Amino acid sequence: MxxxxxxxxxxxxxxxxxxxxxxxxxxxxxxxxxxVVDRFQSLMNAGVWVPPMIEQLTGISNAMLRAAxxxxxxxxxxxxxxxxxxxxAHNASFDRKFWDHELSLLGLARRQDFACTLLxxxxxxxxxxxxxxxxxxxxxxxxxxGRAHRALADAEMxxxxxxxxxxxxxRQFHLADIDHALLCKLQKVTAAKVKxxxxxxxxxxxxxxx
DNA sequence: TGCCAGGCCCTCTTTAGGGCCTT
Numbered sequence: 001m002x003x004x005x006x007x008x009x010x011x012x013x014x015x016x017x018x019x020x021x022x023x024x025x026x027x028x029x030x031x032x033x034x035x036v037v038d039r040f041q042s043l044m045n046a047g048v049w050v051p052p053m054i055e056q057l058t059g060i061s062n063a064m065l066r067a068a069x070x071x072x073x074x075x076x077x078x079x080x081x082x083x084x085x086x087x088x089a090h091n092a093s094f095d096r097k098f099w100d101h102e103l104s105l106l107g108l109a110r111r112q113d114f115a116c117t118l119l120x121x122x123x124x125x126x127x128x129x130x131x132x133x134x135x136x137x138x139x140x141x142x143x144x145x146g147r148a149h150r151a152l153a154d155a156e157m158x159x160x161x162x163x164x165x166x167x168x169x170x171r172q173f174h175l176a177d178i179d180h181a182l183l184c185k186l187q188k189v190t191a192a193k194v195k196x197x198x199x200x201x202x203x204x205x206x207x208x209x210x
Numbered sequence: 211t212g213c214c215a216g217g218c219c220c221t222c223t224t225t226a227g228g229g230c231c232t233t
Contacts, residue, residue: 012233016215094232
């Protein structure tokens with residue numbers, strides 16, 4: 001996969017963005033030419049309280065957030081870092097709603113689509129024991145990216161998984177280079193129809209060469 | 211007043227229910 005894609009991950013203090021529920025950390029792993037070429041990570045202070053269960057899960061404490069830069073500064077920097085690069089995340093519906101919410105507080109709006117490594121791995125790696133990011137990383141023997149449930153480590157794990165999914169597609173279906181638009185299309189095809197869809201795509205690519 | 215996620219996917223489905231996945 002040669003295309004540049006920004007793989008993002010948020011740590012948050014809950015699951016539904018709003019006045020009391022905000023992002024606490026963002027990590028971005030920038031993928032290009034089949035590898036991670038750039039990284040962005042920062043804690044962010046949005047003035048929200050992190051419950052003990054989530055402090056324990058992420059290792060991000062209320063004290064750490066009090067010392068962190070303001071959320072609006074971090075998000076402005078993150079938005080500049082990502083620019084118009086196509087986005088990806090593991091369970092993108094989660095990260096997308098926080099990305100959109102945090103941008104909206106800056107008066108900004110997302111212009112690009114999200115590819116989802118959860119939806120894609122359910123379709124392309126059905127033999128995996130489950131489709132949690134950590135399980136897939138261990139199962140596929142992907143590189144150790146650091147402490148799970150920290151934003152950059154999770155973003156790097158998702159980036160490695162995205163590259164694996166691209167390689168799997170190219171190897172199994174002998175497709176020309178995989179791009180973000182194809183991944184977004186694939187995640188909308190139902191799991192049962194994804195293989196016929198790819199075989200059809202393969203035959204059309206072979207036809208166009210011949 | 212009290213409660214509070216939500217999108218995706220499978221199946222014992224579609225007039226629904228429950229599990230997965232993210233923090």
